[in-house]
Amino acid sequence: MYYPTTRVLTVLEMLQSHQTIGGAEIARRLEVDVRTARRYIAMLEELGIPIVADRGRHGGYRLTPGFKLPPLMLSTDEALSIMLGLLAARKLGLAAHAPGVEGALAKIDRVLPETVRDKVRAVEETLIWDLRERTDAGLGTALVLTLSLAARERHSVALCYRRHDGEQTERVFDPYGLVCRHGRWYATGHCHLRQDLRLFRLDRVMEAKALATDFERPEDFDVLGAVLTALGSVPKHFPLEVVIHTSLERARWVISAGIAVLEECETGGVLVRGYAENLDWIAQLFASLGCRLEVRRPPELRDALRRLAGNLTEWADAP
Incomplete structure (x- = not known):
């Protein structure tokens, strides 16, 4: 289009x-x-x-003979902003219908100073786009550049991070990659403070400083998969544990890793574990699978399923 x-x-x-x-x-x-x-x-x-x-x-x-567009002088922030917009257009599939996207990317890349080009390429190589929904969160380019370069060069960073409760912590972090998803930016990698894999929202990063310390990223690490799994495990109002009697492949087709964690049961079926806030929506999601399910918790989900069944029966019997 x-x-x-x-x-x-x-x-x-x-x-x-x-x-x-x-x-x-x-x-x-x-x-x-x-x-x-x-x-x-x-x-x-x-x-x-x-x-x-x-x-x-x-x-x-x-x-008109002699007419020429004036040259463009772009700062690092401006060049990065333009490149991010063009890369997003490519990820959305616009490049297939607007060849100018690829042409603009190539032209800007040719004229960028080497230092700026290297920073832009670091973002292109390390940032993963998940654009199934509109992305509108704004971040300073300095933070994106710092984490992208560190992820590409395998350098640790010192983070000042504000948790959801407002507490600020200092930690050393090995960034494995960045993901832009559903209007938010995330970085995943190894946190030295917790000695484990952690997910950080970039809008909560108060400061990031590259360190001279090197790190090794696990081979074939799935950055997007790690982010989706972490998001699906974030505690919400209702802890969710349901067994659905279908294949793991079909369950994944309907329930993304950003919603819950899926595991095959030894006795058959798929165990869905996670957290939920809107149980009526979760009930509709499970119903769309069209298979038998066993609700282990929360008990309120049973009520949501009954409400859905009642609504469907009422709508089916309506004249």
Whole structure:
């Protein structure tokens, strides 16, 4: 799916790369009609781009001779912001329909100073996007760069972290990777304070400082899987323990690791362990599996299942 801004910029790119290009050719490349192509030309003219329209059989549109877009001077923060936006567009699949995404990535990469390019590539190599929902959390680029570089170079970092209860702690952390998911940024890795694998929300990191200490990341470590498992184990209002009589593969298709931890039972079925706040929603989730289940806890989930069954019966009998 194209967006108007993307198409207008694409038209400008065509004008810069061709001495003259016809309206029909612009329309063909953008897969629009000629009148829409003319509208994009008019939008560029409104932005102050000097375009000459040559009439006739061999006419078309061209930029005024000698016209050149002014050079862009990007700071590290600006370059990182643009690259993150373009990388997100690629992850969302927009690059398949807007070739300008890949072209813009390549052009910016070519002109970036080596120091800035190295930082941007560190983010690209270490950050995992899980964009099934809108991502809108803002973070300082300095923190993202520090943790991304440390994860790529295998350097420990000193963290000042604010817990959910407001307490601040100091710890040494070995970052294995970063994940952007559901509007939040996370870093997972080995925490020296707890001597275990830990998940940290980046919006709670007060300060991060790279250390000279090296670390070894476990081979084939699944960064996204570790984050989803940790999120599914975060204590909420109701501890959840349910056995569902289906295959592990089918259970994973419906219940993601971010919701609960799934384990195969020796006696058959799948044990679902985790925490929940909205039991009515959990009841609907289990019902969508269409299989027998055994509720071990909480007992309130049984009430939620009964409410759902009652609603379904009432809706089915409604005239």
